[in-house]
């Protein structure tokens with residue numbers, strides 16, 4: 484069940500957008516899943532580009548988190564080897 488504030492109405496599915504759904508903002512709020520269904524065309528070009536850029540940012544964040552985990556494990560290994 485979504486919660487938080489209602490941020491608006493998704494122009495694609497016409498349903499409410501809740502804060503915790505982490506919508507994508509480009510002039511207005513969109514559900515991320517709805518943006519995946521956008522048809523190709525010049526009129527949707529900018530919003531599709533920002534969707535893809537947003538996906539890259541999310542992946543980069545995940546990579547950074549994984550690299551942090553690797554660093555922690557490497558330092559644990561180092562400590563164990565020095566025992």
Ligand SMILES: [Zn+2]
Nearest residue numbers: 493496514517
């Ligand atoms: Zn939607």
